[in-house]
Amino acid sequence: MNRHASPSLTAKAIVGGVASSQRHDSAHKHVTGQAVYIDDMPEPAGLLHAYLGLSTVPHGAILSMDLTAVRAAPGVVDVLTGHDMPAANDISPTHRHDEPVLATDKVQFLGQPIFAVIAETREQARRACKLAKVEYAEEPFVTDIRDIDRRAGKLVTPPLTLKRGDAQTAIEAAPRRLKGTMRLGGQDHFYLEGHIAMAIPGEDMDVTLYSSTQHPSEVQHMVAQVLGVPSHAVTVEIRRMGGGFGGKETQGNQFAAIAAVAAKRHGRAVKIRPDRDDDMTATGKRHDFVIDYEVGFDDEGQILGVDYFFAARAGFSADLSGAVTDRALFHCDNTYYYPAVKAQSAPLYTNTVSNTAFRGFGGPQGIVGCERVIDEVAFALGKDPLEIRKRNFYGTTDRNVTPYHQTVEDNIIHRIVAELEASADYAGRRQAIAAFNAGSPVLKRGLALTPVKFGISFTATHFNQAGALVHVYADGSVHLNHGGTEMGQGLYVKIAQVVAEEFQIDIDQVKITATTTAKVPNTSATAASSGTDLNGMAAQAAARTIRQRLTDFAAEKYQVPADQVVFLPNRVRVGNQEIAFGALTQQAYMARVQLSATGFYKTPKIHWDRDKGQGTPFYYFAYGAACAEVEIDTLTGETMVERVDILHETGRSLNKAIDIGQIEGGFIQGMGWLTTEELVWDAKGRLRTHAPSTYKIPLASDRPKIFNVTLADWPEAGEPTIHRSKAVGEPPFCLGVAVFHAISDAVASVADHRLCPRLDAPATPECVLMAVERLNREAGRPA
Template structure:
């Protein structure tokens, strides 16, 4: 019954192959597992799946009002549209109507009241999307308008919150500020951001014979979709299977908000017994779903003549939208990161989740961390402007250091090497030389002004909701030596599947080509955490390694017993298994031998992050397993007549520990930087006075394009710096931390504005720094005077 799947090799050939070294294991720049399929268009996404017989398409009618009672709802005209099969309202949901991820507040369909423009009121299923849209538009809906809270400052003043507020306190900030040589206070609006994933929210649902459903869903959180679909259907979770092969982008937008389309489609599939697809068109997707939380942040800071902070009070107020969603955890992370890389000393940080009548805002790359960091970086630039110092000098004076290494939530900052990273980047990007050249350029250029800035990143890695820091995996080794790998993470283009496959390849010392990563599936790996918080590889990689090590240990013990050698004499190397001096065989042949001798070749793995905890009542703990660090330098040029600007150069040095895949990591760093640059410069969300999103498509909402990337773009990973914590192969997360490197672009623009400011004027620049905002900042800094050296 023996089956040879590899050509026979001599002992010498096997030994040579083993010594050659694994080409696709950990630390190698292996290409993304779907790269060729994606660039050729062969990669299958939910909407690419073949149509099922009798498949229905769904369109949801959205609320045109920010806050109103529904006084009349007549769906009978919908059925007069050809092709319409059914219409559902809140009353047609057989189970629970509310699909809030953590706290209630998110009805699947409006139930007697609408609370934001874009809220789904009814869902129509028809034989085509066009017919479903026409059917939905035929419905008769009448409203009684109610007062709407649309301005975050007004809602904050009225104490409209979706959850309780929270405060973190270390020392006596009020006394420290009162005794400081200098005191400044102010506020900063930090705008939101549309996820703008290439694949909009989409689910395809097939009813099963036992009253359940199979849901093909573009989601970062299959288990949550499974839980909520089972809830709205009124069935147990084992009746619901979620299958997720890949997403066309997520960035946090598909962590919680993928659930609504899945649930609506599932209710219709359950009611009709037909397959149902619900894909949101771009405009509907942007209006119906939440964004990155806009923040309104306030501060009061006391500091000495060197710019060193003595005491600080920060209030971060996240615009949650109409419901809790994940706002409490997001505002918590904004609070955790209000220090960024700086020792705040005596500090009080307060966080509010403000309620407004807009779409419920949700997770986005950085998960509140970027909004928290913006305030302290604004403070650093403001202190420097006030003291007439180089902002980098002020930043370095406030860095965490020995004896000044405890955060305002009482976590010790360990393995901190931000000082040496900054010094490295300063030298490699020639900061001092360029700073002098920019000063000379600005002195001789009346209209165009340059700015430069170096900003740091210290980003905590772990879910702030501690229980989410767990993951599972399933590894199966077949008798021909091929390996099937399934884990609880989801692939959204970030290379998670590639990295986890490399981890398994390294564990067995086989080529990555022997490993097939299968679709994330709630039947194979249950009770998963979302792929978010930069934890995808940390958690799922460790779980997969755990499963692979379990199988490998069985194989080693078998070889030791079967060939009568010590377990330490059994070695796996580059597809070859050496058993002392008695036997050498390919991994495939050894696998088959294990099977013949009844050795189990499948195992589930599990991992939970150690050491972390946070006491919300005491506002102290260790919420993060470790910190990832980064430093970036950006140079810009600004047209002071128009406020237009261009990023001329960016230099990045980023810490990923011992890189699992340098090519993918550099791609994540550069992609995160550009996405962050868009958030802080061009991506402006605008609502009218009725609460309607006016920037609801690419014609009015500008994400960065190729032409927006810096002309000079230098990216390096910190070398020879393994993570001291026991992460998978001592790597560090790389998904979210690079996003905040783009703060250097915003600071560089502000630096250019400072160069034209009148004596004593400190420019104020909100985010995003659109050309209009830059122009206004220049006008304010010059007290309304023309930037020209002469009058027109």
């Protein structure tokens, strides 16, 4: 054994440890088309295809369903109805038994799946669906929560109330008070890869599912429930999704269940993939809200009391609406301290598809409502909204208790905003924009700087856990598996970096494997921005267990104290000699040392009592701010985003390249939600915006002309997260609020900022144009 390291071993550090900018592990495959998604997998011999038959009325009893022509259509092997589910016709994720796999007695929205055709080809199944003859006894329906009494409407799940102090007394005693209502639209997930599942039947009760899902364990449990088998009989695997954004947290259950039932029924593999139109029609979206607010404040703009009522279009079933509307309340404070506050939710039943998780999970809706109140106060006092924002910030030693009674201990929003205000030259540009608007009768510019404080953790405490499995093979290569799913966000490469760092080996020595319930059980959804926090800690725990075994083995074999066994880049120093990592693992294997370990992590310190509306639901908060400048055409309502500056906190970033990409993408998605993405139902209950031709996501041409993103990766004190990093999935989405408020600022300029525009979202060209005309009328000017 050489007692001194060779120059080639000592000259360089590991490639791909934490805090290094590594490319996404599948980036080269994404751009070349080599990345394998479920629809790209080789099709098993005898594969059948399923397609959904959808209801054609929004509400009513099913009187008859004649499927004779469907069954007789070319290539059709079978037609499934809800009555064909072996054990349970239910996929409700909250176990409220209100969401059937296939509707049987009644339909509750137009486009609800009522049968599934199983055929030799997908096209045969798709065409056969059109031959069904279904008779309904139609009943009254409601699609828009503005058409009902929002405070007395039917709820799909119990509401929540948060309160601290006596909000109504504080409002009534305040020197100034005002109230208003805001309409906030929903959003379609519009993933690149739609919903899809493929089921392969096995021996006995077994079935293997390839499902495009963010929550493999839930698909496993739901399919087992529908089939009437134990969970161990169902294996769910997913290597990658072409986008998820929350829409694949629960919505994949239906497709997986239908594929599994058909596969077991016929002993053949079955795949189901809806067209984009049917996917958008039949699957849930971001909840749209109507937000009522009343606020009391003083002459300097300090809020003294506030009362919110968040009514949400939940759709026909509970799905995740309770948790989503809860989180809207959790973020109705954003970065602001309320001396007295009351906030209520109302997840309302409507005859529309059941809305579901979407990036931010209700938090963005809470933040938008909160920022509207800030704007209202600013306009009422004739002050810059940024001044009112800063005046109401949470304190660092006092004024730091949230509406849900959690103390904010990691507040850095003062520094975030101060640094962005300076770097973006907010004051100078505010003056320049005023001068531009004074000389421009048609084109008007607006500027806004908005902050974000976003709570990190699942509010359902039991979801804050994760497991991982790490194998070290005799040659020193590493196999990594964990419960997190990869949907393009870079989770896999980050967790691989964590493991590479523990063993001090190059990242190409770590094999990233598909998420599967057969390796790591009882996983939580990859959601709530917690994927890296949870799975990173679990993988680190597993790697450390093996590293400790290697340390103990080396210390015993070479007769040195354990503290003289040091892991260095791709090698291990044992006393005064160095051994290649692979050589040590080979020796350990020959000595029968276990080189496999599981890891587990549960988030500490969190608890939540929903009945009391009190607790510590979040482990920590992530902070950021965005400054946006826009230009609007007052004759057409069209908007152009001129410049955006972002300062966003990531802690000690595990991978700056990935994090910057997430911030940019999240911001654009948030901007799209608030500006162009509009969901429209017609008078017959049909979703009219169900395809790229009618639903407008942001294009490359819609990105800011100047786009500056800076990471606030200061070594601030905080909770001991994985390598002191912070979540970066959902918080950046909320930065898009800056564009919405910049548009509002531009609209306000037509009335010299004397009137609050009270824009609803999304601020489409039509909405902006109507707001301009309304302000002109109120200001006594010709429209």
